[in-house]
Amino acid sequence: MNFKNLLLTAALLIATTSVKAQTAFSPLEQQQISIETPGLFEHSNTFSINFARLPIDEYSFPLPVGKAQNTTDNYMEITTRHGDAVKAMFAGTVRLSKKHKTFGNTVVIRHDNGLETVYSHNTQNLVKVGERVRAGQTIAIVGGDKGRVFCTFSLMVNGCRINPGTILSAKSHRLLRQTVMFKKSGFHVDLSVTHDEKTEEERMKDLANADAFRGKGKFTLNLAELTPGEWCYPLPAAKVISAYGRRGGRSHTGVDLKTKPNDNILAAFDGVVTMSQTYHGYGKCIRIKHPNGIETLYSHNSKNLVKAGDIVKAGQVIALTGRTGRATTEHLHFECRVNGINFNPALIFDHARHSIKLDCLTFTKRGKGGVSIKSDKTYMAKGK
Secondary structure, three states: OOOHHHHHHHHHHHHHHHHHOOOOHHHHHOOOOOOOOOOOOOOOEEEEEEEHHHOHHHHOOOOOOEEEEEHHHHHHEEOOOOOOOOOOOEEEEEEEEEEEEEOOOEEEEEEEEOOEEEEEEEEOOOOOOOOOOOOOEEEEEEEEOOOEEEEEEEEOOEEEEEEEHHHHHHOOOOOOOOOEEEEEOOOEEEEEEEEOOOOOHHHHHHHOOOOOOOOOOOOEHHHOOOOOHOOOOOOOOOEEEOOOOOEOOOEEEEEEOOOOOEEEEEOOEEEEEEEEEEHHHHOEEEEEEOOOOEEEEEEEEOOOOOOOOOOOOOEEEEOOEEOOOOOOEEEEEEEEEEEEEOHHHOOOOOOOOOOOEEEEEEEEEEOOOOEEEEEEEEEOOOOO
16 A cells, blocks of 8 residues: 555544544534534545445445436435335434425434435434434435425535535446545535446455355344335245245255246345356256345246346346256245355245335354344334
8 A cells, every 4th residue: 555545544544433433413513414524624634435345235325216316506316206215325323303494304414434414305204313323224204395205315525515426326326436535625625536446246256255244243134124126025926835944854945936937036135146057956046145144045947047246136037937956846946045054034024925024133153154043023114
């Protein structure tokens, strides 16, 4: 690392530490949307953020199923439907949560990376000032104005709005894979951009090889906070013909779902295809690694429609039902795994309703390669 990059990294660490340590906000900070961030440029007039290195689960588009467009004055308008959940873009602390005379119910989050995000025109705010939130957490229910359903979103640095298009794509909802340097210049903040050297193939490989636990002993997955666009039942209208568990004296590592031959099999969540091939008794088989830590497997397919390395979205058609491998009828054998350990898909999906469970799952490492799972009921699903 050269001296310039070392200085930028040090500035970022200092800025991030000063923002993250703050848990209390002044009355003015709790009332005013645009306000300087104390200590952000105290030690240096620059800091940088490498968005290309940000883990995929540490970012969320504010309305994953919405349609976004950049508007005037550095705002982004995201149109969607009634009842959709507004998500926190990054981890941070809620600085403002109130009804604004111009923007309606508004939430402002001060993030650990030095940015602030603003979510306005909500029908209801679901977080309070001082509350810690994680990336992807539901913070509000979308509202709108004059009969239209939308969220007005903006990004700020030190109280200055910046063009959201510099950071993320309105069309794909993805962060742009780049490093952005922020420099204080008088009352303004200037931006300069450099692109990451990693290829798309290398980034996909990183995701495919990532440890579900991210080096920790446990992780949680709150299914109740997923919006319809973030999950999909793998075979709509199917019936269970063989459940998970013991079957004929052997362990059945998944659930068998049946509809009709050559029916569409859908990806359960966004993810990266890590295997698509004929695989022993599974026949034609697909395995997908998801950013939420789960792996899913789809087998006995008559035809695979994706290949290893493909990025897929929840609900995307990935294969057709068949009876390849060791199978007596056309069906889908569906498995869920964490770190290679199978667990009951019924912890994720309600097979009778073809819907996702409203539960919070906690995965804990046990012994040599073991994983235990605790399921806690969530009686209110935010954003549903």
